[in-house]
Amino acid sequence: MERKVILYIAASIDGYIATPDDNLDFLSTVEQEGEDYGYSEFVKTVDTVIVGRKTYDKVLNMGYDFPHADKESYIITRTPKPPIGNIQFYIGSLSELLTKLKNQPGKNIFIDGGAEIVNLLMKDNLIDQFCISVIPVFLGEGIRLFNDGRPPLSLKFIKSQSFASGLVQTWYEKQ
């Protein structure tokens, strides 16, 4: 089976992944003890992670360690930088990187955001599966998950699940 490129991401009902000042506090409204919304199971299916440089920096600036240091990780950036362990700073073409990775054996490939990476990949139709977790809030404004200027695409619905917190998680895949 070919490796899949999977976008696994959370958004507000109105389609934002962060507030205008890049705040993610809305995610905490669905934090419940013992409920990870399938995340740990999902992470077992991937061995490679692709993240935009801004998102990567944001995680570090929030005081966290990069959570995927055990996986082959590519930080998509315009500024070359030497690798840190498994973490490579990638300045080349995203579609070339994905094509190369998909031709190698391995588990699935996790697209961990941010919006810039998602929209670049969607323009080239490079995402195989989408898992979108909708948090039951309106942010009102902010950083949109989906920008204008992508091609239209019909998807195959896989499954949808709602949780006690009101989070609704839906999986789609490319047809």
Next chain:
Amino acid sequence: MERKVILYIAASIDGYIATPDDNLDFLSTVEQEGEDYGYSEFVKTVDTVIVGRKTYDKVLNMGYDFPHADKESYIITRTPKPPIGNIQFYIGSLSELLTKLKNQPGKNIFIDGGAEIVNLLMKDNLIDQFCISVIPVFLGEGIRLFNDGRPPLSLKFIKSQSFASGLVQTWYEKQ
């Protein structure tokens, strides 16, 4: 029980209610014989319909009769026009209209679009329930259901249901 103001609307996964040229063909991808996604049951719970003028004109221009002629209908417009049966062309303040209607006895009030009306109402926090049906397509660009510049709002999740076509319908209400 107070009458509820309910937004009942369909959107693409990427949050558009129409293409840039106002085309709604994507809705037909979920048309299935014998499946109306709860619409006829929903319509029984309302006796008043609020529609933006552009959406109203669009329905007529597509060759349809206005589908809510049996209900008290308000077409929100800037151009005064005499009523047609139960259909009134309303040029006043939306929030005054809603406040007046909610103080009258009656069934629920159906917000039938378009985006301009939805965003005006959300700015004043005038929508009590939201039923959003997500069609399993990306339009890529178009007329967004939710524009920037609304206040943030936490919602109460009511229910979510997926259908064989891949449509996922989720109900939320104001807390």
